[in-house]
Amino acid sequence: MKKNLTINDIAKEAGVAKSTVSRYLNNGYVKEDTKEKIKKVIEENNYEPNAFARLKAKNSHIIGVIAPCLDSTVTSMVLMALDQSLKDAGYTSLILNANHSIDEELKDLERLSKMNVDGIIINATQVSKQHLQIVKQIDVPVIFLAQRCDDGISIVNExxxxxxxxxxxxxxxxxxxxxxxxxxxxxxxxxxxxxxxxxxxxxxxxxxxxxxxxxxxxxxxxxxxxxxxxxxxxxxxxxxxxxxxxxxxxxxxxxxxxxxxxxxxxxxxxxxxxxxxxxxxxxxxxFNPKELGIKAANTLLSIINKEEVERLQCIPFIFLEGASIIKR
Incomplete structure (x- = not known):
């Protein structure tokens, strides 16, 4: 049994293009005789495609998500609501942790752009010129979460x-x-x-x-x-x-x-x-972290489906009176 079989290996053995193997793995259109060639190679090698193999397809149904951290209650609530909304729509979220580093956010944007994801949601620490430069070079839609982006689409708290x-x-x-x-x-x-x-x-x-x-x-x-x-x-x-x-x-x-x-x-x-x-x-x-996550997912899916969306969406706040304030 061949070890560490790649899409490129399958393409060579089947005598087809790498993109054809990607379409096959993602249920895209492939001629019947070509399907049989690819299927034979896969079965002979016991190949099991992972999530990253699917990133080579034209429509990966994977959304890249850049989070500021993974140890925050608010961020966790946002990510869980976002992830569930994407799952309900047949998409998978690929979450990268920037750990409150702007440099990591920029690197993550570049990483995701090379993975051919269908869209990117970035819960940014800030929206810098470097962020905007990278976004302009990316062919997939990008949404900024929790930070206002005047030159793009953003969902923010009030x-x-x-x-x-x-x-x-x-x-x-x-x-x-x-x-x-x-x-x-x-x-x-x-x-x-x-x-x-x-x-x-x-x-x-x-x-x-x-x-x-x-x-x-x-x-x-x-x-x-x-x-x-x-x-x-x-x-x-x-x-x-x-x-x-x-x-x-x-x-x-x-x-x-x-x-x-x-x-x-x-x-x-x-x-x-x-x-x-x-x-x-x-x-x-x-604020409502769950609403923030749901809005982010739904807005990006609307863009992918070529529907019009509001460029700036705001999440309202609520005031909860406790007992930690006394009138002087």
Missing amino acids: DYLAGYKAGEVTALTNHKDVVCISVDEEDVAIGVDRLEGILKGLKDNHVNNIEVVRSDFGNVKSYRVLDDVLSKRKPDMIICSTTRQLLAAYKCIRDHGYKIPEDISVIAFGGYDVVDLLEPLPTTIQ
Whole structure:
């Protein structure tokens, strides 16, 4: 039995083109006598095509998905909804993890473009000129998820309006000394749009004592950043931009001997499956990760089917009042 048989090997033994073997493996049109030749070679060698063999076909029915990470609750919810929607439509998702690296995102875009996938969904850290240059060279449709792309098709959360709501709630509960923990500005959706909304909501309601500190999406650095703040002074409100920042804030506040919300109030974006485990129940602003994933899948499938789609689609937020804010 031949080991490590490839499509190229099958083509040579059957005396046909490599593309013909690809069409055969993907149930495309192949003449009957040619089918028999290919079938004979495959059976004699016990060849079993894997998913990557199918990537050589004209229509692979595989969608490339670039994720920012695989250890985030929100990302997981997006990917699961996206993957299920694609499966329901007869497609398979090929998920690549960029691990919050812009360089990896760019490499993944190039990798997927060479695999002949039917489309690409990228949950980008940012939309850079390099992203756009690669996308223009790719022959398949590309959708940006969670980051706005003015030159392409994107599905985003209403980050600015959600940020404004957080600032407004903070101000209307009479908080005057606010620390907002954000992320790097390279993440435009959270580090720029969401933050600008927060600051605008605060300042429109006459809160001007605001300190912005930068962290990442993890709880270790977030704890360290907040620990530095609380070692110097006690604000009356901390606004967290992510779920892990929320977890870090709860621990850090208590480690400094303060109570929530009596000493320091907390409002956060996210929470999702962890909020019910925290005491007091956090006040949060949440989006709908499942809707984001479903919209991404359905929009890309519509493009593949040559249907018109909206170039910018927004996912609304909901405000969930907990017990982590007290009116001063």
